[in-house]
Amino acid sequence: MRKIAFTGHRLEKLPYKDESDPNCATLKRKLFCAAQKHLQPDQTIYLSGMANGVDLWAAEQVILLKNAFPMHDIQLWAVVPYRKQAASWNKALRDRYQDILGEADKVILISEEYTLACMHVRNRRLVDEADHLIAVYDGKQQGGTRETIVYARRKGLDITIIEP
Numbered sequence: 240m241r242k243i244a245f246t247g248h249r250l251e252k253l254p255y256k257d258e259s260d261p262n263c264a265t266l267k268r269k270l271f272c273a274a275q276k277h278l279q280p281d282q283t284i285y286l287s288g289m290a291n292g293v294d295l296w297a298a299e300q301v302i303l304l305k306n307a308f309p310m311h312d313i314q315l316w317a318v319v320p321y322r323k324q325a326a327s328w329n330k331a332l333r334d335r336y337q338d339i340l341g342e343a344d345k346v347i348l349i350s351e352e353y354t355l356a357c358m359h360v361r362n363r364r365l366v367d368e369a370d371h372l373i374a375v376y377d378g379k380q381q382g383g384t385r386e387t388i389v390y391a392r393r394k395g396l397d398i399t400i401i402e403p
């Protein structure tokens with residue numbers, strides 16, 4: 240069994256105006272290929288923190304991977320920082336989020352309510368569960384993605400970095 244976690248920037252921190260940008264489609268293909276590269280013959284578990292942007296796109300790529308390789312035991316675990324994470328998102332994005340949660344094999348809820356630490360705890364949980372981290376990171380920005388990569392390095396995880 241192998242566990243692969245994803246981390247990456249939210250949409251507003253990426254160099255795209257929106258998902259219709261061709262570079263965004265390229266990034267999604269890179270996420271799919273990186274996930275496929277780590278596919279194991281027995282069981283592969285992919286973990287997503289479910290934030291808007293890279294986390295959701297990665298989860299969607301795992302769902303595509305499951306459909307493309309039904310003979311493999313592929314699981315998607317959604318690591319949700321707090322129950323109402325998507326409550327303030329627009330309806331289309333909330334629906335998309337709910338669809339992904341519906342496809343998840345396991346949902347790990349970090350906190351019932353938002354707390355100052357729930358995102359940080361979610362990021363550490365992703366790393367603590369994983370054998371490998373796939374990160375979409377530009378190498379410059381401060382924030383949760385960078386902190387997750389630093390923590391993963393301290394824990395000795397192998398890391399694949401994809402530049403946006």
